[in-house]
Amino acid sequence: MDDVRAVMDAVGARRAAFYGLSEGAAMALLFAATYPERTAALVLRSAFLRRMWAPDYPWGRTEEAYDREVDAALEIFGPRERALASVRGLGSFTAEEAESFLRLLRLGSSPGSLEALHRMNREIDVRHVLPAVRVPTLILHGSEDRIVPREVPSYLAAMIPTARLVEVPGAGHLAFGAPALAAVAARGARRQGRRHRRPHRCARRAGGAAGTSPRLEHGEGSRRRLRAALPRARTATLKGVPEEWRLYAVEADE
Numbered sequence: 001m002d003d004v005r006a007v008m009d010a011v012g013a014r015r016a017a018f019y020g021l022s023e024g025a026a027m028a029l030l031f032a033a034t035y036p037e038r039t040a041a042l043v044l045r046s047a048f049l050r051r052m053w054a055p056d057y058p059w060g061r062t063e064e065a066y067d068r069e070v071d072a073a074l075e076i077f078g079p080r081e082r083a084l085a086s087v088r089g090l091g092s093f094t095a096e097e098a099e100s101f102l103r104l105l106r107l108g109s110s111p112g113s114l115e116a117l118h119r120m121n122r123e124i125d126v127r128h129v130l131p132a133v134r135v136p137t138l139i140l141h142g143s144e145d146r147i148v149p150r151e152v153p154s155y156l157a158a159m160i161p162t163a164r165l166v167e168v169p170g171a172g173h174l175a176f177g178a179p180a181l182a183a184v185a186a187r188g189a190r191r192q193g194r195r196h197r198r199p200h201r202c203a204r205r206a207g208g209a210a211g212t213s214p215r216l217e218h219g220e221g222s223r224r225r226l227r228a229a230l231p232r233a234r235t236a237t238l239k240g241v242p243e244e245w246r247l248y249a250v251e252a253d254e
Contacts, residue, residue: 004031015040017039018041018042020045021045021174022174023120025045025046025049026047026049029042029130033129033132042138043137046142046145047152047153066118070118072089073118076102076106077111092170092172133162133163139153139156139166141166143169144170146172146173
């Protein structure tokens, strides 16, 4: 956590909005509770607050279940088909995405470092700091997340006074499947910082049928509008995303 503060000091950043994914959400929460004056907003994706089971936290893993989970994660260094099966357990990947992510994991880690990461994750528990988090917080949870149970983001949202929970249909733990979802959600949390009202879709398939997309909502008392980022008659093909999509941006009326 202090590394984050040191980097902010080095680049002259007084405040920042933080995006915390999976175990990274715990660090973002701890930073926001410790340095609220330096935290503009939080976007927490597939977050867990504690990894292991406890009498007051029934959604955690038992020791035996966690050991099995670590063994499954280490399969990425084994035979290719078993490695790809391990990757697919982390989200809704296309075949090409699964191959790319497997290559990233193999080149960017080792069996020893991955096992050390899981040992560290075993010790995580930031539940005690949640009431101290007072910045706008957007919690994103995929409906197909097989790692973090649905009760966890609900618990998180109930414990943070400024939090809002959004379930993303069809999204897994690490893969969304819809373009630009994280960026749009982060912008919505950063720029609004208020209670939310009316929904708008911000991505739509070219044929007019609504695609899997986030819902961006208005802050109370503010006026916003959606405008097409591309001319109305044109569509775009997004790399790695099937079909054609029409993109939208969000602007605030001054």
